Amino acid sequence: MAQQHGTQATDGQVTRTDHSGWSDSSARAVLQLMVESVAEMIGFEVATLSVVLGDQLVTVAYTGPDEFREYLEQPDPVSVLDPVAEHAESWGRFRFLASETYDDADLEGHWLVVDDEHPDVPDAWHPHDALVAFLTDDEGRLVGAMSVDRPVTHRRPDAAQRRLLERYAAQAERAVITAFEREELVRQVADAETARQLIRSASMPAQASLEAVLQHTHRPLIEGFRATGSWIQVFDPDGEGRGYARAHDGEPVALSDRMVDLALHFAPRLWAEQRVFVITEDCESDVPDGTGPLLDQARRQLAELGLSTALGIPLGVARECLGFLVLCRRPRDPAWTPGEIGSALQIGHDLGAALMTARALERERNLVRELQQLADYRTQLIATLSHELRTPLSVISGNLEMLGELDLEHPATQYREAMARGTGRMAKVVDDLLLLARVSDPRHPLERTPVDLRLVAEDVLALVGSSARSKELTLRVELGDEPLLVPGDPTELDRLVANLVSNAVKYTGSGGTVVVAAARRAADVVLQVGDDGLGISEEDQIGLFSPFFRTTNPDALSQPGTGLGLSIVATIVERHHGRVEVSSRVGVGTTFTVTLPVA
Structure with missing residues (x-):
């Protein structure tokens, strides 16, 4: 008799070869070889090996007639093994269910009787017989089942065959446990890597504030390490810093001052030694010496919060310890695995880098x-x-x-x-x-109206014309005939042009030339005011637009001025979303170019 999966049938079955949730192909190959060895060495036509995934039995290895494979479409619930556990005789890991010890109704349709001939020999194998090994882990939890059927001798296994079956079952049990551990390690590595990537994303500019980093790292840490809660204590250079403790659902958790003391005491020492540690209810792994009282306080705090174990991780960059991360679990949660502990320190480096970036940006914003x-x-x-x-x-x-x-x-x-x-x-x-x-003043917003820069320049030239004539200067005007409209404040634009033109007249010697030109260029209006006067040295051009700036040229210093004119020009240009540039050589002359967006 064989265990039935999925649809009802009339001639035989085995567990389906469905590997969802079981990604380790090398483990499947080992288990397949094992069931083939059982069938060949001990003498059975059918052998199957199933693993427990959740509350279902899923076959990962099978050997036997191909016609049975059509019944392998769906898994069976683990409860299908309950009648065997209740009625079968224990043969070590195997349970033998003899046909004479139960009624068909006890199996509730989950098992299939193969209509084989029943030979009239001593200890003959009956079609209603079943032989199933219960595979368990070190804590006695069911991890899988191995079943065999249709012995080639048509007899029930003798003592020698039973001993061989027990050996194969023990090997299969260890192989299944190892495969589960490898699957778990792969999952932990994937989860830890996902947590690392999400933590790295927390240092992006959009999330760069320290508070944002603390908020955005909670969920990936909880999910990546299957933790019940997280706590990050960030250290400030001049004090204890700030803490961010959250339960699994994100709700804040109040921590006592002694927990902050624990972080301040442990984290720098752990970071210097580049390691993490685990605190449990009764012991701790490799913690710094002289920390007994603090650890006792930490255990009491864990107990008050309904927690049983915590993973402590220092956070830092280079030699600087920036904080302390604690991930917690409840009594019913599994223990921290070596894979999780091994990934934790790298998380400390990644999160430390995010905190360093956030702290630097926070200082910059301040x-x-x-x-x-x-x-x-x-x-x-x-x-x-x-x-x-x-x-x-x-x-x-x-x-x-x-x-x-x-x-x-x-x-x-x-x-x-x-x-x-x-x-x-x-x-x-x-x-x-x-x-x-x-x-x-940012509280004095710019009220924009269309202003014709050509008309503004003409008004300014009319005012400075007498000064230019008194110095016998040549005023060359190139403004064109078309309006040059820019959006802005008329008074400010008038002062901008006036400052540039009056400076050109002031610093140009008698008989010199001043050029005022303006034209439309694509989406801009460009104003140029040039002269062949004193010129400005490269050194002076550096601070030219600063308030109260005065040149080092003694000839220029002899002219009266406040040192505010060009600073006003630069500020007005910036307010109008334009730009101002200067090109000058001492003794040759200077040209200022102002570019403003067209209206």
Whole structure:
């Protein structure tokens, strides 16, 4: 009698050769050779070997007539073996179910009777006989079953054959256990690699904050290591840092201060020695010396959380220990395997790299935030001081104008004129500071309207024309006849062009040439202001657009200025999503090129 799988039949069966969930082809080859040896050496026409996958028996090796294979389409439940365990005689690992010891109803249709001839000999094998070996692991759990049927002698096995069958069953049992262990190791390696890849992805810029790294690594760690919970303690250079403890479902878990002490104590020593350790309820594997009290506290914390074992992993990069990772399991969960423990340290390196990146980016963001705050403070300070200076300057200027109406003697007139010139220069500085503060203030958004840059340039040239004529300069204007519309603020664009043109006139000697040109180029409007004046050295060009920058050229220093004009130009260009470039040689001249998007 043989065990039936799947559809009912009338002449014979074996377990199906379905390998889903069983990927180790070398193990299958060994098991196939084993059942063939059993059939040939002991003398059976049919031999099968099935493994337990979940709650099902799945055949992984079979030898026998091909006509039986058509009944191997579906697996059987493990419970199909229950009647054998209940009624059969124990022959070691094998159970012999004699036809005379049970009723057909006891097998509930899960077994098939092969209609063979029943010879009239002593100890004859009856078609209702069954011989099945129960294969178990070291803890007594069923891992598979080996069955044989249709002995070539037509007799039930004698003592010698039973001893051989027991040996083959023992070998098959060990082979099945080894194959399961290899399958488990392959799965663990795959899970650990998946966890590593997901942890590496946590350091991508979109997830680069430290909090994001801690959140995104919880799920892959739990799934990759089949853990019940995870805890990551990140160390800061100046303190304990922060902890992120979560249960399997992601819910936060409160940890005591003694657990933080445990992390601070263990992690640096473990990282220096490049190893991990396991804490269990009654023992621990290779932990640092002198840690007994802390380990006792850790065990109590595990017990309070309903956990039984923890895998401790140091996190770091190079020689720096950045944190501590703990993965936990419950009493009913399996023990940590050598494969999982071996993969854990590499996880410590990968997660350490992600933490290092996140920490560096977090420091960079904090620095940028502080710099932005300083820039805002500077802008507010400049605006406040400029406003405060404007009032007394207005008073001084007004009084100087009143003095100008009086009939003063010659020395007094000179003093008044000198004070008026100084007041005018101070007022120019204040006006430039206020403008720079306004265009630099992010709280003062740019309101864009279409502005014709050609008309702006013509207005500026009309204003500086008298200054150019007084120096006998040649003004060459190349603006074309078509509008050059750009989106922006008319006042700011007027100041941009005015600063560039007035600088060109100021730093060009008598009889020189100033060129102002503007044209449409593809999706941009390009403005160029050039001269054949003093020129700017390469060293000075580096800080040219910085506030209060003054050149090192003594001839240029003799000209009055605030050092804010080009800084205002650069800020206005940036606000209008354009760019400004300078090309200059000392003694040859300078050309500024401003590119703005077309309206």
